[in-house]
Amino acid sequence: MPLLPWQQSDNYEFGEQKLNSLGHRLMSDKKNQEAIKVFELNTIVYPASSISFDGPAESWMAMGNKEQAIKFYKKAIELDPYNENAKSRLKKLTV
Secondary structure (H helix, E strand, O other): OOOOHHHOHHHOOOOHHHHHHHHHHHHHOOOHHHHHHHHHHHHHHOOOOHHHHHHHHHHHHHOOOHHHHHHHHHHHHHHOOOOHHHHHHHHHHHO
């Protein structure tokens, strides 16, 4: 029996940027719960990437969950102290 498309891993790319783009697309479609799942998958697959922690922070912020947004922005900054986007947004959330 032939494999279905989603069973063929070479049909899909789950790179960090692809997951990040998918999360942002879901956010722009106002699907924040789905976006958070994609972004958090990105943090699991790429735990050393500051960028992967920006996405869930943005989703949580869009949903009004300031505490979760702060948590993820802090992690992004911990991984990359030069992440100016995370610093700027964290500052806005904590002022």
